Amino acid sequence: MKKAIIFDLDGTLINSLPDISAAMNRALKSYQLPVYDEEAYKYMIGDGVVNLARRAVGDHQERMEHVLYAYRADYAQNSRVNTHPYPGISEMLEALANTNLLLCVFSNKDMMDTISVVKHYFPHIPFAAIRGKTEDMPIKPDPLGALKIASDLGVLPNECWYVGDTNTDMKCGNNAGMESVGVLWGFRKEDELLSCGARHIAPTPQALLNILLEKA
Numbered sequence: 001m002k003k004a005i006i007f008d009l010d011g012t013l014i015n016s017l018p019d020i021s022a023a024m025n026r027a028l029k030s031y032q033l034p035v036y037d038e039e040a041y042k043y044m045i046g047d048g049v050v051n052l053a054r055r056a057v058g059d060h061q062e063r064m065e066h067v068l069y070a071y072r073a074d075y076a077q078n079s080r081v082n083t084h085p086y087p088g089i090s091e092m093l094e095a096l097a098n099t100n101l102l103l104c105v106f107s108n109k110d111m112m113d114t115i116s117v118v119k120h121y122f123p124h125i126p127f128a129a130i131r132g133k134t135e136d137m138p139i140k141p142d143p144l145g146a147l148k149i150a151s152d153l154g155v156l157p158n159e160c161w162y163v164g165d166t167n168t169d170m171k172c173g174n175n176a177g178m179e180s181v182g183v184l185w186g187f188r189k190e191d192e193l194l195s196c197g198a199r200h201i202a203p204t205p206q207a208l209l210n211i212l213l214e215k216a
Contacts, residue, residue, distance in 0.1 A: 002101065002215045003155045004128070006146055006178070008164035009107035009114060010045060011186030013089050014121055017041055018082035020075065024056050027070035031063050042187040046166040048108040048139040072110070079113060085121050086185050088205035093125045095209055102128040104149050108139045108168070128153055141171035146178065161212055163202075170196035181211055 010016045017038055025035040036044070036056070044055040053068040054061065096103055105127055107114045114132030129149045137145050150157050162173025165186025173180030174197040181200040182193030190201055202208035 001159065002161055002179070002212070003159040004102040004104060004150065004153055005096065005161040005163060005212055006104045006106050006149055006173075008166070008169045009105050009109060009118065011042075011165035011188075012163060012169070012183055013093075013105070014083055014085050014117065016079070016083045016117070017045075017187070019079055020045055020052075022081070023075040023078055024052065024067075024071050026074050027053075027067045028056060030070050031060075031067055033057060033060055033063065033067070046108065046168045046187065048133055049110060075113065079117055080120055083117070083121070086205065090122065092205040092209045093122060096212065097125055099213070101212070102153055102155070104129040104131070104153070106131045106140070106146055106149060106172075108133055141168045141175060143172055143176035146172055146176040150176070150178075163208065163212075165193075167192050167196040170198045173197075181208065183208060 007013055021038045021041040028035050045052050050068060053064050053071060057064045057067050103125060105118050109132045111132035111134050115130050118127065118130050129152060131145055131149055133139055146162065147157060150160055157177035160178040161181060162178040163181045163183065164170065165183050166188045170180050170182055170193055179199050180197060181202055182198035184190055184201065184203045193201060200211050202211055
């Protein structure tokens with residue numbers, strides 16, 4: 001019987017790709033570096049902002065720290081321009097909020113960005129935990145952050161669902177001993193999710209809801 005659900009944020013609950021890609025492209029332009037189309041960022045994000053900056057600067061690693069600083073400042077001001085919940089996500093979360101399941105968010109975004117974005121787009125959802133990147137905890141796919149959420153809630157890892165859209169998420173959920181669900185409306189494709197250990201695949205939020213309520 002499951003007691004908690006840990007959701008990834010970007011690519012799972014919200015489509016933040018337009019604002020992330022725009023902010024990073026502005027940061028790159030400010031240092032005369034090449035920019036990327038939005039689709040390319042699907043394979044650059046998911047492993048934290050530092051890795052995003054490293055990938056974005058390419059062969060110009062000497063400018064990475066400057067680009068990272070510029071990106072963080074820009075994104076802090078522009079994280080809510082074109083970002084939006086995926087269709088059906090708010091309704092799914094509302095349905096889950098009416099169950100006994102504890103709802104949580106765990107992101108590789110910086111902690112303050114994670115909290116700000118979640119509270120802005122889902123102010124009516126009573127999340128039991130919202131966790132982003134902090135200096136004292138390794139980023140996903142390391143399972144420590146997910147395990148800390150479970151421990152703080154007083155639930156066992158095998159009593160948790162882990163829901164995400166990338167290989168990083170599937171590895172994190174599996175490393176934590178949680179039951180992983182890969183979603184197909186985000187940034188990566190089904191074969192990647194399955195090859196990284198997704199126990200279930202959800203093509204739509206309604207399909208995800210059905211999976212999550214199966215063992216509630």
